[in-house]
Each structure stands twice: as structure tokens, then as C-alpha cells.
Amino acid sequence: MxxxxxxxxxxxxxxxxxxxxxxxxxxxxxxxxxxxxxxxxxxxxxxxxxxxxxxxxxxxxxxxxxxxxxxxxxxxxxxxxxxxxxxxxxxxxxxxxxxxxxxxxxxxxxxxxxxxxxxxxxxxxxxxNRFNVPVVKAREALDAGRFGKLVLGTVRVRWCRDQSYYDQDNWRGTWQYDGGVLANQASHHIDMLTWFMGDVESVHARAATALVDIEAEDTAVATLKFRNGALGIIEATAATRPKDIEGSISILGAGGSVEIAGFAVNKIRTWQFGDHDLGDEQVMEKYSVNPPNVYGFGHxxxxxxxxxxxxxxxxxxVDGHEGRQSLELISALYESIASNQEVKLPLEVKHSKLGRSSQ
Missing domain, CATH: 3.40.50.720 (NAD(P)-binding Rossmann-like Domain)
Incomplete structure (x- = not known):
């Protein structure tokens, strides 16, 4: 070409x-x-x-x-x-x-x-979201070793998807074609969490369908243990009312901490490292953007x-193999929800309804 x-x-x-x-x-x-x-x-x-x-x-x-x-x-x-x-x-x-x-x-x-x-x-x-300006900057800090030993990674998705959103198409919120907030709205954030924190050893998740009439969940929480010893938290809901609050990620390590918030992982809220680097003072202003919607500028x-x-x-x-790795974690979350057990990776699906017909 x-x-x-x-x-x-x-x-x-x-x-x-x-x-x-x-x-x-x-x-x-x-x-x-x-x-x-x-x-x-x-x-x-x-x-x-x-x-x-x-x-x-x-x-x-x-x-x-x-x-x-x-x-x-x-x-x-x-x-x-x-x-x-x-x-x-x-x-x-x-x-x-x-x-x-x-x-x-x-x-x-x-x-x-x-x-x-x-x-x-x-x-x-x-x-x-891997291409969001503040996310790219944080990844540069990770690759440079500035975080040191990773301690805790968290993502929060607090978005609003009311019944009218799910009623737009009959596949929305179904197990066979869509899944819930973890598979849909939070999948980008879950991918980012593992991109920063590394491979996952095990997960334990809980979910609820709080405010809408769909098959899958609109609210979920999970704890993760990474293979490097760090811990992780996922908090995801489409039941924020009356409108979106945030889509965010926090990375905490022995050498420093970064929090990227805004409603589209678009605004650096915290940028602090023990080893001062030239330009750190300008990072929060220079590498934050204000996108028009939750899709951001990443596309x-x-x-x-x-x-x-x-x-x-x-x-x-992100090729097919990288995409599959992200999907395996999402699948493990659903397996944990369905079994009410901690689930280890690599995953063997036994109970999860994700991708299956509800008939």
C-alpha cells in the first residue's frame, strides 16, 4: 500500500x-x-x-x-x-x-x-482511550519507571444510561449481544487498567441491575490482584443520575501517583512523583483536554x-491478541459475578451468561 x-x-x-x-x-x-x-x-x-x-x-x-x-x-x-x-x-x-x-x-x-x-x-x-493525551503522558511515565513498584490501580465509570438509551435497540443490555456496564461502557477503562498495571491473577466481582429493566447489570464493583502483587479496584455504573460524572483511572506506585479524571479520562487531576522531572509543573495544564462527549478525542x-x-x-x-486479553478479564468478572466466587486467570468459563442466548 x-x-x-x-x-x-x-x-x-x-x-x-x-x-x-x-x-x-x-x-x-x-x-x-x-x-x-x-x-x-x-x-x-x-x-x-x-x-x-x-x-x-x-x-x-x-x-x-x-x-x-x-x-x-x-x-x-x-x-x-x-x-x-x-x-x-x-x-x-x-x-x-x-x-x-x-x-x-x-x-x-x-x-x-x-x-x-x-x-x-x-x-x-x-x-x-489509550490515545487520550493525558493517558499517553501517564504511560510515558510508567515506561520511564517513574511509578516504581506498583501498589494500587483503580478505575471509575460513573455514567448515565437511562431506560430510553436501552430502549433504542432491542439488543442493548442483553446477554447475547451486549452485556452490561462492564462489557460495554467500562470496557475501555478495564483495558487501560491492565495496560498500566499488568497481567491479572484473580478477580472478585459483584453486580446489580439497579435502575433499568435489562438482562445484564447497570452497576458493578470488583477487586483485582495483579501478578506483580499490586491490587486493583473497578467501580462501574451506568446508573448515575441525572447525568455523567466521570470516567477515571488512578495509578499509585512507590515512586508517585497519577489520577486522570474528567468524564472521558481526559483531565489530569493528580500528577506527583518523588523524583522531580522538568516539566512536571506544566503537565496538569498542558496535557488535559476538554472533549465534547464521553467518546473524547481518542477515535x-x-x-x-x-x-x-x-x-x-x-x-x-491493540491487535486481536491484545483485544482478547482485555476480553478475558471482562469474562472473568462476569464469571465471578455468576459464581459469587473469586476467579483466577487464565479463565475457564463455567457460569457466565455473557455472549449466551437467554432463551
Whole structure:
């Protein structure tokens, strides 16, 4: 793929998150990328997106990929459908971007990785919060060893998703296609926690469905033990009322502490280290951003990363294997909730309902 070429993306799934993806690709906000086609089984949705961005629209992935020249397919359908759609697109030997979580079962995640490997294509899993400006800065501090021995990592997701949100589509909040706050809203934060703290040894989680009528949970808490001896806490709820409060991460180590808060992990609230570094005073002001919504600005940096990986044949920050690792932790949380037991990793799923039909 030559450096002068425009990489053509197609979008599968024209729901809520597709607005963000389509505007970035369709309004020339990503250098070297363009939107070439859209697809959704609901023709009105597909037509609306197609007409807005002046691209062909389809109801079938097969029809779209047989009739449109695209380099990358972005799969933005319900989580429980990701595997089916990724495997279909992989047969056409197109690179794939898939929204979080990459799947709801480890078997599906492994089938997706296998299909992409067999067709010699790249699989990119969307974890845009890793590209948030303050998160990147904190990761630089981690890589430089400034935290020293890690002690405690916590994430908090305090967002508002009321009944009208779940009523938009019949798959929302279901075990088979979506899961609850852990699999959906908090999956980015859970991924970030392990990105900073390392591999997880065991988890113990509890959950409740507090304020909405759905199959899965809207509120959950968990404690984690990491293999390096550090501990972790996950607090996640979509039952914050009347509006979002925060999406945050805290990393505490022997050498220093960082807390990144805001409603989209966008604002450095604490930045303190024992070994003073030039520029520490400016970090809180310089590396905090004020995004328009909980999606933040990370999707733009994420797509720029995908384009760079394809043009220069470089390694993806979050490929299928990295996405699977994040999913294994989410699956362990659900296994712990279902069994009311501490669950060790690697995981053997016995009780979790995630990704399974409720029938």
C-alpha cells in the first residue's frame, strides 16, 4: 500500500457510535483516509449515512464488498455480532477495525483472530482511550519507571444510561449481544487498567441491575490482584443520575501517583512523583483536554494510528491478541459475578451468561 494512496474505509453498523466514526472518515478529518461505503441491515439507517457522506449504502456485507473497492472494514455492530461480521469481511481479505469489546466470548475472539490470520489481514480493536493525551503522558511515565513498584490501580465509570438509551435497540443490555456496564461502557477503562498495571491473577466481582429493566447489570464493583502483587479496584455504573460524572483511572506506585479524571479520562487531576522531572509543573495544564462527549478525542488518534500501521507496516497498539486479553478479564468478572466466587486467570468459563442466548 503506497504512502500516497488514500485508504478507503467502509462502515458496517450505522448505530450510535457510527456517528463518530463516519464523521472522522467522511469529513476528511483523518489524513490518508476516506469513507467509501456504509452498511446496515436497517435500510433507512444505511441510506441516511450514505446520503449524508455521498457514499454507496448497502444492507449486506457481502454485497458491499463485492461491489465496492475498500481497504478496511470498520465493524460497529452490536458486540455479540462482531465475530460473524469480522469473519465475513475477512474472507474478502480486507483489513478490519472492530469496536470494543471485540467479542463477548473468548471462542468468538479466537475465531476472529484465526480468520484474519488465515486471510493475512490486520485486525485492529478500538481502544481509543489509550490515545487520550493525558493517558499517553501517564504511560510515558510508567515506561520511564517513574511509578516504581506498583501498589494500587483503580478505575471509575460513573455514567448515565437511562431506560430510553436501552430502549433504542432491542439488543442493548442483553446477554447475547451486549452485556452490561462492564462489557460495554467500562470496557475501555478495564483495558487501560491492565495496560498500566499488568497481567491479572484473580478477580472478585459483584453486580446489580439497579435502575433499568435489562438482562445484564447497570452497576458493578470488583477487586483485582495483579501478578506483580499490586491490587486493583473497578467501580462501574451506568446508573448515575441525572447525568455523567466521570470516567477515571488512578495509578499509585512507590515512586508517585497519577489520577486522570474528567468524564472521558481526559483531565489530569493528580500528577506527583518523588523524583522531580522538568516539566512536571506544566503537565496538569498542558496535557488535559476538554472533549465534547464521553467518546473524547481518542477515535481520531486511533484512526491515524491505523492508517500509519497500514502505510508503514508497523505493529498495532491493540491487535486481536491484545483485544482478547482485555476480553478475558471482562469474562472473568462476569464469571465471578455468576459464581459469587473469586476467579483466577487464565479463565475457564463455567457460569457466565455473557455472549449466551437467554432463551
Amino acid at each position: 503506497g504512502k500516497e494512496l488514500l485508504i478507503k474505509f467502509a462502515i458496517v453498523g450505522c448505530g450510535r457510535i457510527a456517528k463518530r466514526h463516519s464523521e472522522l472518515l467522511g469529513l476528511s478529518q483523518i489524513k490518508g483516509a476516506t469513507l467509501a461505503a456504509v452498511c446496515d441491515i436497517a435500510e433507512e439507517r444505511a441510506r441516511e449515512f450514505g446520503e449524508r457522506f455521498g457514499v454507496p449504502y448497502y444492507r449486506s456485507i457481502d454485497e458491499m464488498l463485492q461491489n465496492t473497492e475498500v481497504d478496511v472494514v470498520s465493524i460497529l455492530t452490536p458486540s455479540g455480532m462482531h465475530a460473524e461480521h469480522v469473519i465475513t469481511a475477512a474472507k474478502y481479505k480486507r483489513h478490519i477495525v472492530v469496536e470494543k469489546p471485540m467479542a463477548l466470548t473468548l471462542a468468538d475472539a479466537e475465531a476472529m483472530i484465526k480468520a484474519c490470520d488465515e486471510n493475512n489481514i490486520r485486525l485492529f480493536v478500538v481502544k481509543q 481520531q488518534a486511533y484512526y491515524e494510528h491505523v492508517v500509519d500501521c497500514l502505510v508503514n507496516d508497523t505493529k498495532a497498539l
